[in-house]
Amino acid sequence: MRRADWLVIQLLSSLLLAAAPQEQVIQVTAERFKFTPSVIQLKVGVPVVLEITSTDRRHGFQVPDLKIDENIEPGKVTRIRVVPDKAGTWDFHCSIFCGSGHEEMAGQIVVSP
Numbered sequence: 001m002r003r004a005d006w007l008v009i010q011l012l013s014s015l016l017l018a019a020a021p022q023e024q025v026i027q028v029t030a031e032r033f034k035f036t037p038s039v040i041q042l043k044v045g046v047p048v049v050l051e052i053t054s055t056d057r058r059h060g061f062q063v064p065d066l067k068i069d070e071n072i073e074p075g076k077v078t079r080i081r082v083v084p085d086k087a088g089t090w091d092f093h094c095s096i097f098c099g100s101g102h103e104e105m106a107g108q109i110v111v112s113p
């Protein structure tokens with residue numbers, strides 16, 4: 001390969017990297033008996049990574065409409081990549097029984113256009 005071709009390829013790939021949407025990270029904390037934040041605001045087409053940690057015990061993070069169901073283990077970070085493809089509001093909740101307030105451990109993902 002000629003050196004000029006190589007330079008063009010390098011230039012193009014760095015342009016592509018710069019043009020790629022920045023992946024936004026949203027920290028979410030799970031604890032008896034709430035998620036913080038309880039409302040997660042996203043935008044259509046903008047990729048995000050939810051980084052969910054538990055401060056006390058094992059919980060679950062389930063969003064039935066988005067087919068997300070992950071375990072949140074204390075001491076670990078659970079990463080969930082989401083690229084919302086439509087606007088709307090989806091409920092999430094803890095899917096692992098964690099005590100007397102478990103039923104209230106819930107929140108919403110709000111996707112705006």
Ligand SMILES: [Cu+2]
Nearest residue numbers: 059094098105
């Ligand atoms: Cu829980």
